[in-house]
Amino acid sequence: MDENVIDPCSAKRLPKELPTDPMRWAKAWLDEAVSRMVSRNPNTMTAITVNEQGQPSGRQVLCKDFVEDPGYLVFYTNYKSDKSRHLEHNDRIALLFHWDSFGRQVRLEGRAVRSPAEESDAYFASRDWGSQLGAWGSDQSAPLESRATLIAQVGRRAVKLGVNAATSLKSIARSDRPMISRPPHWGGYRVWPHRIELWIEGEDRIHDRARWERPVTPGDGDEFVVGNWTGTRLQP
């Protein structure tokens, strides 16, 4: 890297002249939080979607990929969950990271589109076997009578996938584990932000804050065409 390029992780403040690559800053902060394991799930982000009545609703998801250029983030979920139903109706989404021990916040706003099937297949194949079964076992966000009903449902679906019913799932030897393919109702979303805000905690609540915006327009297939970021410093 050019030695004149500022290292976002050692910067105590946003540079006087705002950087033109805020996604690089956000990714560097995320990577540092992950490499230093600042919490059990340092890649956690709050994802806010809007339902059919216009009601926003937030929940935590894990950021599984952060592609700096052209600039999108990926999370995985059940395509029949409430959040996915919201996104199918309204693809607008907000994402929010907060790393308290670093005094850093990143806010992103944009549009979500399902990841290409091959990408979801590849990620699903990389997951541990128990999580693969879990994706088949739960109808995320659907009402449930009891925990016992859920356990029975997970067991029944495991048997359908070729798992030996008599054994507890954890005790099944690796060699006896059938290959589990990705359920069609499970996969990734790519979030293409058109707005990003970086926030660094300051003394006496005089925080450092700037927002960048860029044009994002649908391109071929799943891709979006993005323009350059323009930054504006904001009062805290």
Ligand SMILES: Cc1cc2nc3c(=O)[nH]c(=O)nc-3n(C[C@H](O)[C@H](O)[C@H](O)COP(=O)(O)O)c2cc1C
């Ligand atoms: C730390 C943490 C990470 C989570 N990661 C995910 C995730 O990556 N994908 C997911 O679908 N749910 C994840 N969840 C569960 C969601 O917060 C939420 O309960 C679930 O997705 C159902 O949300 P919905 O009914 O609004 O769709 C996570 C929860 C926590 C606390």
